[in-house]
Amino acid sequence: MPRATLADVAAAAGVSVPTVSKVLSGKKHVSAATRDKVLEAVRTAGYEAPRPATAPRVGVVDLLIDGLGSPWAQVLISGAEKAAARWGFSLVVTSSARSDFDLRRWIGMVRKRNTDGIVLVLSRADQREIAAIEELLHVPLVLLDPVGQRDPRLSTVGATNWLGGVMATTHLLELGHTRIAFIGGPLDTQCTLDRYEGYLAAHRTFGIDSDPALTRYGDFLVGSGRAYGGEMLDRDDPPTAVFAGNDLQAAGVYQAATERGLRVPDDLSVVGFDDSLLCETLSPPLTTVRQPLDDMANEAVRLVYEELTHPKGASGTRIELATTLIVRRSTAPHVRR
Structure with missing residues (x-):
């Protein structure tokens, strides 16, 4: 043909x-x-843009990420930079959170200068945008910490979010907490759904009904943790523990508790997710679920390298790395008052 x-x-x-x-x-x-x-x-x-017959490598991998300022992003970028050097690439980082960012213009720029592969870390990319990147650039494309429903054609690297949710909630249940709030990220992100399903599964294992009134969905930022944490702490029957969707939201819960004269963990136990650098700076240090961000970044860049060396077939590679519960001083046994 x-x-x-x-x-x-x-x-x-x-x-x-x-x-x-x-x-x-x-x-x-x-x-x-x-x-x-x-x-x-x-x-x-099935049009494919013409490329040189030998498709020479340019020694560059692009990382397109939707924000640079969070502790999570900083660890991820640092890991990607080390991984790129390990696999023989230089890393070009672009933030899609810039007010002047335009995906079409970025694609055109990358086409002009060429790249060996792309790692996407986008919380709001839809399938059409991802398809446009894949179809117009024709280089290995890996989704890191993917959101939304997974496309089986694409290679992805993530963490065991469901298991992380189970571990965080089980830890609180074992400490005697039965009113545990869940403050997640956006409802349309797969990681939030997986963590929430883990939260529910742990309750079922203990034979305890979770209270839907103690579930909120935010934006993975401090403000949503503070706002939703405060809203639930003001209830007549407030939670005694909170499982936050990430460490930033957990920091917001700390703020809400302090504003109400509550102490962590004496009056409220808090668990986060990510194990970012923020955890050790909070007082008390935050109990959290660790995502192996360095390893995730390395696997994403390695997949780019592998797909350059051995092009994938119709199905992409899916990698999930284990999460780990890191217990610090923000959780304590529930004391009935």
């Missing part, structure tokens, strides 16, 4: 060849409807 050409894509989309070229190069001045038609035609026709 002959290889699809730009003319084939243009005919299928009902546009001109220059319009197709604009879409594929990430240029502006193309309507969203036209862009969608061209991308659909690219998929249908």
Whole structure:
């Protein structure tokens, strides 16, 4: 079967060849409807952008991440940088959280300078955006800490979020807490759903009903931990423990407790998730579920290397690394008052 050409894509989309070229190069001045038609035609026709016959490596891996400021992101970027050096690459980091970030322009820029592979860490990327990156750049693509429903065609590296939720909640239940709040990240992120399912599973194991009124979904930031933590601590029947979706939200719960004259862990036990650098700076140090972020970053870059060396088939590689409960001083046995 002959290889699809730009003319084939243009005919299928009902546009001109220059319009197709604009879409594929990430240029502006193309309507969203036209862009969608061209991308659909690219998929249908199986068009692949021409690359040099030997596809020489350029020694660069791109990391596109939706924020640089959180402790979680800092550890992840540091791990990715070390991993890139280990596997013979330089790392180019781009934040999609910038107010001037434009995915189409970024794709066009990467096409011009070339890259050996891309690691995506995006909490809000939809499948169309991911498909556009994969189809227009034609390099190994790995999702790190993937969100949303997993596409079996893509390679992913994550952590055992469900087991982490089980361990965090089991720890609190073993300390005698039965009113345990869950403050998660956005409801549409897979890691939040997995951690919440682990929270529910631990309750079932202990034969204790979880209270739906003690569940909230935030944005993985300090503010949501403080707001939702305060909201639940103000109830007539407040929780005696909180399992937070990440360490930043746990820090917000600390703030809410302090504002109400409550002490951690004497009056409220708190468990976070990630084991970021923040944990040791909180007072008391935070009990949390450790994600092996360094190892996750290394595996993501290694998968790029492996797919360059041995191109994957129709199915991507899925890797889940173990989470670990790190017990510090923010949890204590429940004392009935």
